[in-house]
Amino acid sequence: MKTAIITIGDEILIGQIVDTNTAWMAQKLTNAGFEVTEKISIGDNAQQIKDTISDVFTRVDVILTTGGLGPTKDDITKKTLCEYYGTDLIFDDSVLENIRNVFPGSSTLNPLTHDQAYVPRDCTVIQNRVGTAPITWFDRNDKVLVSMPGVPYEMRYNMENEIIPRLQAKYSAEAYVNKVFIVGGYTESALAIHLTDWENELPEGFGLAYLPSPGMMKLRLYVKGEKRREELEHETEKLRRLLGTAIYAEKDIPFEKILSEHLLRKGLTVGTAESCTGGNIAHLITSISGSSQYFKGGIVSYSNEAKCNILQVSSSNIERDGAVSSSVVTEMAQGAQKVLNVDCAMAVSGIAGPDGGTDEKPVGTVWIATAVGDRVISRKYQMGKFREMNIIRASNTAILQLLEMLRE
């Protein structure tokens, strides 16, 4: 079932918000058997909204829109959908009651919030249990348009609990079956060359996508139709033989989730000692729910003073080798093990940039030490020129380096 996502809002076109919604939506829709063939962002402009809907409906059966449902006057989606479908807004008491449930504390609603209870006549209204903007579902000539708010957690809650179940009930779509592999230790082209023969001999209808991320590659092997799952399993088996231990996981999960699974299985605890990554590794680890079972804490030792006082790094090592050195990250990792009382530790010290680089240690130089019990490995990496990317790559690389030790 061909599906399009249309995001509505001037703020998207002027780049004031990053769209994290549509990737999430596309993934859920794909898994549910709906083929997202285009994603479009347009402004809060009535004519453009109507023209785009008309045009896109010539190519797809389902349109999901997000945005433009706020209480302020720059939000015009609801009114514009009335124009498109030739209807008008009516007040809906059940929506007002839902709004009161969402904000149980406030006895009086301000007028703008109150007006959220106006909905288009002649559509199905879906109550938004986590926000004030109702969701509207239009079904004309077997073409469905669903308009939902763009607030990420409202969109997610309603997609999962209301919209996808209703779409599945209406259409019986043939889902893709697919398999994702997290692969470490290859660049994109090295991996492609290694897999050329196998890829060329994939059966009709199979696709393979290469998705590079900092420090790893994701491979997605896919084919349409549940009936082809056995072939998929067969090709997966061949890929396993080709890649061996370079495959870190056979599902689409981040490194921190793979680490989580290893630590839980082995009953080990972990801690962090971060300098240039500034807490990002701890943040990644604790973004996994249940991480308190194995993560006991971390030290962000951004200053030399913090490295010495809290992690017991010797100031003579810092003076002799500099803070970005094997001796210092090794002491940081061991210090973290001791002060946090953990089995494993990751320690990172580097020059994230844009300042602080020297000829000997240019921006992007990063030392990473990982410790499991008494064993410590420290390695030097050369990341890139960009602060943001250096922080992300160093974080992923530290987790990968610890994973290597845990998998041995």
Next chain:
Amino acid sequence: MKTAIITIGDEILIGQIVDTNTAWMAQKLTNAGFEVTEKISIGDNAQQIKDTISDVFTRVDVILTTGGLGPTKDDITKKTLCEYYGTDLIFDDSVLENIRNVFPGSSTLNPLTHDQAYVPRDCTVIQNRVGTAPITWFDRNDKVLVSMPGVPYEMRYNMENEIIPRLQAKYSAEAYVNKVFIVGGYTESALAIHLTDWENELPEGFGLAYLPSPGMMKLRLYVKGEKRREELEHETEKLRRLLGTAIYAEKDIPFEKILSEHLLRKGLTVGTAESCTGGNIAHLITSISGSSQYFKGGIVSYSNEAKCNILQVSSSNIERDGAVSSSVVTEMAQGAQKVLNVDCAMAVSGIAGPDGGTDEKPVGTVWIATAVGDRVISRKYQMGKFREMNIIRASNTAILQLLEMLRE
């Protein structure tokens, strides 16, 4: 000058990557005076690529495409642009030389990387100084299409250094002038009501956008044309009188950047003690380059043991009040001040979810303490139901609470 951004890649339509590129591109283009009227994502499908370009060129003068330029066989943009423009691929020695410069270490290039040096005949080739895929610029009948790689830092480097300067040289576009305000302490509708009269009386051509973020609101006031800057300043003055100290900044910067400016101005240092935010506050602070001038470090005390051992929280307080309590966050903040030897501290302890909630302290309960010298403030907040959102909101709220103290 009407401009469209087209991102090409199946991985976007199946939601395997979040598009952070186009927000950045749209912002740069808007500032440079190019009006982005639509953003479209399509698959690695030759017919769809050609149809979309034809269609979009009926509405805009400039198309920027990203993606589909990798070395693997799922990437077809270059070939498809040849079909669209009726030309073919030729080998370009200057591109090969550039590729060798980008990868100075490797004496032999693998064949896939070597083939990146094929470019369409009859277009302007722009060397990509930070990657292997060349940028191609087509100009036909005064309509320009630029194809660039989707790798974020390659795209950013080339947009800033090559593409935007060339677009500005070709077209003389009238830029928007605008003003962004970071506003704390209002919900979206409360703010809209407070500003109704002023907003209704804005001069012709002015626009106001409300951009809610966790813990704050961004307002963007804009109008087209440098000649209207004085009017913009006049309306800004009115807004300042209406909002007073609720305006935290008059430019589009995150809270952590506002904090940075306050700390630098006052010559104060800061540290963090984080439980449920898991290092995210330290990560936000250190994402600002130059943060080592005021940020000395942080403790992620995810376990009670870490709270007691490193931050010197008294275990009797944890037993009596629980880890999510005023007494514990107060001791965490004071402990961070002491162990990190800093002037100011933020401490957060809460229940991020999805597990760990109780009737008395449901998921989303967060205590935040902020300390400046001897003064400590601790407050309880009720965030939402979602882990990811709770971490982001608690992080922003902690920074906001410290900012409040620093602004007094």
